[in-house]
Amino acid sequence: MSRGWDDLRADLLARIRAREWPPGALIPAEEQLALAYGVARATVNRAVQALAEAGVVERRKRAGTRVATLPVRKARLDIPVIRREVEGRGQTYAHRLLTQRREVLPAGPAARLGLAPGVPALRLETLHLAEGRPYAYELRWLNPAQLPPDLPDFAVLSANEWLVATVPFVSGDLVFGAEPASRAEAAALDTDPGAPLLVIERTTRGLSGPITFVRLCHPPGHRVTMHL
Amino acid sequence: MSRGWDDLRADLLARIRAREWPPGALIPAEEQLALAYGVARATVNRAVQALAEAGVVERRKRAGTRVATLPVRKARLDIPVIRREVEGRGQTYAHRLLTQRREVLPAGPAARLGLAPGVPALRLETLHLAEGRPYAYELRWLNPAQLPPDLPDFAVLSANEWLVATVPFVSGDLVFGAEPASRAEAAALDTDPGAPLLVIERTTRGLSGPITFVRLCHPPGHRVTMHL
DNA sequence: GCGGCTATTATGTATAGACATATTAGGCGA
DNA sequence: TCGCCTAATATGTCTATACATAATAGCCGC
Structure with a gap:
């Protein structure tokens, strides 16, 4: 199931999309996710950081990580020559x-x-x-x-x-x-x-x-x- | 000068933009950059990985990291409600x-x-x-x-x-x-x-x-x- | 010289441990 | 009760180390 932080990212994204954690809700802390998935905290961090970059979650120190409300959908356009x-x-x-x-x-x-x-x-x-x-x-x-x-x-x-x-x-x-x-x-x-x-x-x-x-x-x- | 991988990323980007390594050229290996900047290789990896995600460089195992030729520019559109x-x-x-x-x-x-x-x-x-x-x-x-x-x-x-x-x-x-x-x-x-x-x-x-x-x-x- | 195997090498990723930093919750004093 | 200070906590990041993986370079036998 999980080989690589990107798989973890995809899994977390799926759970968010499935409304397991609705918009605005806190998701478990990195340490708990690390325990649950049997990986190191750094791995969870890398995955959640990628989700934050994508605008799916919002992170604040101490306050935890929450699913973005009114997700400003980010579309990416590749402009080739x-x-x-x-x-x-x-x-x-x-x-x-x-x-x-x-x-x-x-x-x-x-x-x-x-x-x-x-x-x-x-x-x-x-x-x-x-x-x-x-x-x-x-x-x-x-x-x-x-x-x-x-x-x-x-x-x-x-x-x-x-x-x-x-x-x-x-x-x-x-x-x-x-x-x-x-x-x-x-x-x-x-x-x-x-x-x-x-x-x-x-x-x-x-x-x-x-x-x-x-x-x-x-x-x-x-x-x-x-x-x- | 350097506190955080993102500063390192910005510095490398500046050097690339300044044509220190022209498009198509190999940039130094992670280990050498780590030595040069006095940081761990993981830090260099995080920085270079971000550059790769942005399409600035292309990485291949063993072959090294080279500055992207014909950089496919990625534009991001934020679509609010x-x-x-x-x-x-x-x-x-x-x-x-x-x-x-x-x-x-x-x-x-x-x-x-x-x-x-x-x-x-x-x-x-x-x-x-x-x-x-x-x-x-x-x-x-x-x-x-x-x-x-x-x-x-x-x-x-x-x-x-x-x-x-x-x-x-x-x-x-x-x-x-x-x-x-x-x-x-x-x-x-x-x-x-x-x-x-x-x-x-x-x-x-x-x-x-x-x-x-x-x-x-x-x-x-x-x-x-x-x-x- | 040629084809294929192997050793080397650079990146990809993981781990555990540590310290930094921001923020909040709760306690304490006025 | 209000405001301030402090302790607790979640994330941010770095280090050092280890192993995996892919691709090249070079060796070796033919």
């Missing part, structure tokens, strides 16, 4: 660099990056293709101040893959929204203007400043799945 | 139960729940309001086979809040998409038919079967934010 995402479905991947030019940063991306509008920036438009059909239309703004001086040929190596392999990132955020396709987006994605697009915007920051802001538009019907 | 979500922004929350009736399950929701189309189900339409304005239009299908016989008045207590407090859930998934507003959705959300809606569909399963399928439509401009 787009090429992997497509290839993971067994489809062929390709991308086309549509435009690449230096341009001053407009207000929208500037606000998201925390930079002043009007500073110089590198602007890339890329179309990602799966099985030869449009998969995503990408508009990316790069902050040259945070990049190495010699840039690669983005027509060959996608900007995203180059970035993750080259520039250390520290934090970032991700925003989901739905927006009507502009004329340019509709043309790129081979759909109609005004069609609902799933838009994913990503901001990435490094140690010493913002690195890039990406806006990914997916054609109608595209879905992003997460697991609870 | 809608009431909390709204109140958390300092806005007033209200909801209106639009319809509640027993109906046979249509093909779409049936497929998502893993049930046969045509089985009896409970169908709820709810409008969530923030600050008196439409926040989300919810269409929910409940599987009566998995519910207690006596249901509450969903006009008072929202179905979601009642569920999380009453029915044990085991797993589920979450799908994001963008869809044009139907006439009914447009009317409920006070927008135009065809307007792009952010649609979030959630399936929830319990120990002995599927519990509920929810489709949440958010009005144009709505955004969902996650942090990396």
Whole structure:
């Protein structure tokens, strides 16, 4: 039954899900669980700690461990590089660099990056293709101040893959929204203007400043799945 | 400098981010790190294990620990109950139960729940309001086979809040998409038919079967934010 | 040189014991 | 009775040691 703290974690989770200890209730102390399962307290600790990280229980010293009430369900989204995402479905991947030019940063991306509008920036438009059909239309703004001086040929190596392999990132955020396709987006994605697009915007920051802001538009019907 | 494995984890992460060990490179073995930091190997293990869970490094026995190439970035989304979500922004929350009736399950929701189309189900339409304005239009299908016989008045207590407090859930998934507003959705959300809606569909399963399928439509401009 | 077996090595995990720390319950004094 | 202090207690963490497991490196026979 039990070989490893992860099995213990799974067993405790099952008992919590089965309402053996209802939300808000205290579960037995580590020492008692250790005794009951015939393992060391450190093992119980590791298991319960993992449950706490997952948000299933809440722990406080002396007060004990209790099952979380109104469990804020945490969903985890794995964001692979787009090429992997497509290839993971067994489809062929390709991308086309549509435009690449230096341009001053407009207000929208500037606000998201925390930079002043009007500073110089590198602007890339890329179309990602799966099985030869449009998969995503990408508009990316790069902050040259945070990049190495010699840039690669983005027509060959996608900007995203180059970035993750080259520039250390520290934090970032991700925003989901739905927006009507502009004329340019509709043309790129081979759909109609005004069609609902799933838009994913990503901001990435490094140690010493913002690195890039990406806006990914997916054609109608595209879905992003997460697991609870 | 070092009090606790989490500080060690943070320090190692900083060194990785600083490219001291570039992506794909091996980092020193646990024993060497333990020696270098003057801690026990178990402490190093706990720290590196946390980094591995976060996807920063990849570990294989005998082969050692290496910095992840193409790091699959993991974003975590906290999904609170809608009431909390709204109140958390300092806005007033209200909801209106639009319809509640027993109906046979249509093909779409049936497929998502893993049930046969045509089985009896409970169908709820709810409008969530923030600050008196439409926040989300919810269409929910409940599987009566998995519910207690006596249901509450969903006009008072929202179905979601009642569920999380009453029915044990085991797993589920979450799908994001963008869809044009139907006439009914447009009317409920006070927008135009065809307007792009952010649609979030959630399936929830319990120990002995599927519990509920929810489709949440958010009005144009709505955004969902996650942090990396 | 080649294929397969074995020794080595790094991680995975467990254990017992110890001390640290936060928090609460209860006692004690004003 | 109220407020403060202290002792008890549950978790947090570390150490040292041990054995398990997986994967590689290298040896050995052919």
